[in-house]
Amino acid sequence: MKIENQRDERLTIEDNENIQKINIQRVKANPYQPRKTFDEERLNDLAKSIKLHGILQPIVLRKTISGYHIVVGERRFRAASMAGLTEIPAIVKSLTDEDMMELAIIENLQREDLNAIEEAESYRKLMDDLNLTQQQVAQRLSKSRPYIANMLRLLNLPKVVADLVKQGELSGAHGRTLLGVKDKRKMQSIAKQAVRESWSVRELENYVTTHYSENKTKAETTQKAAxxxxxxxxxxxxxxxxxxxxxxxxxxxxxxxxxxxxxxxxxxxxxxxxxxxxxxx
Known part of the structure; x- marks a missing residue:
């Protein structure tokens, strides 16, 4: 099953006549939701907007034995709960576990505030849970295979450095550059220095190439052997x-x-x- 980037929007448009009011207490988070953290300030802003204007776009749910699971729209659901709503407009769809997983991940990947580590984790989850190759993920998401491969490399960062990327202190490009440092302790030290001194990606690249890059080590070894x-x-x-x-x-x-x-x-x-x-x- 190949899902286009705007599938969640097409679901809403196609099924406008089937919008239902669902008791918010019966709605549960998507178990396949790759995103674990949500910006509290933005949720508060959305909750205030919902209090004033209501929910302009219904969320998408899947019926379960005990209630409903969110397929698309977890931020709207959380904000609606914060706003004190007892019901939420929703479209109820018949979807497989694979559908739910893929739609949830695609929705997250479309978000502008998704950090590089979360993006990489989403690609990995698609590959692991749906048994896909990098090429297949790239085709489904209209990305190049090298792009997917480069993003997945970020998952090799130690937790300290990965957290700096998650917090926006470093970019994904900073993270990929730091992977050239094989000693993890040195990598963490350089990452913290890059944050303290607000290094650009180019400045970090120059530092790593000069002091720690694998290419430098290979060149020195070759020169020594010669x-x-x-x-x-x-x-x-x-x-x-x-x-x-x-x-x-x-x-x-x-x-x-x-x-x-x-x-x-x-x-x-x-x-x-x-x-x-x-x-x-």
């Missing part, structure tokens, strides 16, 4: 002699010896050692 054995031996000897990381590079019959220092004290110590070595000779 050095002659005797140069690597000299680097180790110099490191032991001066207590600092040393890199020797050669190009076009010329070369450089680089000493790395991390503080002014280390710099002064290195200069002192080198001067002493030179004076003794």
């Amino acid at each position: 050095k002659p054995k005797f140069i690597r031996q000299q680097e180790r000897q110099l490191k032991e002699q001066y207590g600092a990381k040393v890199a020797i590079s050669t190009t076009n019959k010329k070369g450089n010896i680089t000493f790395e220092f991390k503080s002014e004290d280390e710099f002064r110590r290195l200069i002192h050692q080198l001067n002493n070595k030179y004076n003794r000779e």
Whole structure:
């Protein structure tokens, strides 16, 4: 069953004559609802609007043995409860579990305030519960398969970082960039720094590429492997002699010896050692 993006709206339009007033006490949340948190401030605003104008668009329900399950319109239902309504206008549909699940997820995906983690969780739920591939999810939702794959990668973020994305402190693009840091503790530290200093995605990309990216590690490994054995031996000897990381590079019959220092004290110590070595000779 393929459901178009505007299916919930077509359900309402097609079945306007079947709108019913349902006792709000008999309505239960959709068990397949992927969204667990709702913005309280926006719910309050919607509740105030409902008090003044009523519910302009009926929700969609499925009949159950004990009452009704919400298929589409859980925000309206919650706001109606907050507004003190005892009945709610609804369209009752005969739907399968698969229909309910897919409609609930699609409704959430159409919302502008859905954060990147919730979006990724919705795609994962479609795949797991309906046994779909990334390609099939992409086709149903008119997305590209790489887009779905990239969103799903966010589910590999540690909880601390995922929560920052959920709270809007970081974007989904920030989250995907941080996945280039394989050490989760370092990833969390960088994520918090990015929030503190309000880094753009580009700034974060530059930082991760410079310090932690897998590509950088691979490049260093390749470069190290390409050095002659005797140069690597000299680097180790110099490191032991001066207590600092040393890199020797050669190009076009010329070369450089680089000493790395991390503080002014280390710099002064290195200069002192080198001067002493030179004076003794």
